[in-house]
Amino acid sequence: xxxxxxxxxxxxxxxxxxxxxxxxxxxxxxxxxxxxxxxxxxxxxxxxxxxxxxxxxxxxxxxxxxxxxxxxxxxxxxxxxxxxxxxxxxxxxxxxxxxxxxxxxxxxxxxxxxxxxxxxxxxxxxxxxxxxxx
Numbered sequence: 640x641x642x643x644x645x646x647x648x649x650x651x652x653x654x655x656x657x658x659x660x661x662x663x664x665x666x667x668x669x670x671x672x673x674x675x676x677x678x679x680x681x682x683x684x685x686x687x688x689x690x691x692x693x694x695x696x697x698x699x700x701x702x703x704x705x706x707x708x709x710x711x712x713x714x715x716x717x718x719x720x721x722x723x724x725x726x727x728x729x730x731x732x733x734x735x736x737x738x739x740x741x742x743x744x745x746x747x748x749x750x751x752x753x754x755x756x757x758x759x760x761x762x763x764x765x766x767x768x769x770x771x772x773x
Contacts, residue, residue: 662702664744672732683708686727688743689735690715 662680670681680702687697690711695718698707709725717723719734763769 668743672727672729682727682732685743686712686732686735689739692741693735693738 662684666681667684670679670685672682683704684700684702687700687702687708690697690708691700693715695711695715696707697711698705712727712731713723713725715735716725716731719731721730759772763772
């Protein structure tokens with residue numbers, strides 16, 4: 640569902656942010672540090688996916704330079720032995736990119752087995768109660 644929101648440029652009705660420009664899977668896949676870092680949604684999405692794969696959760700993969708993203712970048716930097724600024728720089732991006740050779744984006748067809756479930760009938764609204772769910 641990440642690409643559905645990012646690639647169409649849609650913004651949830653509760654968001655304070657303006658709608659984004661359309662973003663393609665190709666743009667995310669090809670994003671490299673040095674291609675205009677300010678508001679480079681494709682680069683941030685790529686970094687978020689790589690951070691998550693490396694075990695540093697950036698929170699929602701949304702292409703936004705938010706608190707959770709910066710904390711994940713800082714944690715990755717700390718583990719890599721560099722100054723944990725929380726800001727993606729060229730060296731950090733290159734180290735992060737070296738952690739995975741798998742494509743960032745992929746097409747996936749939902750199968751009948753995926754849609755079969757089982758699914759939780761009642762999902763608690765309280766995050767603490769959600770955390771206790773199997």
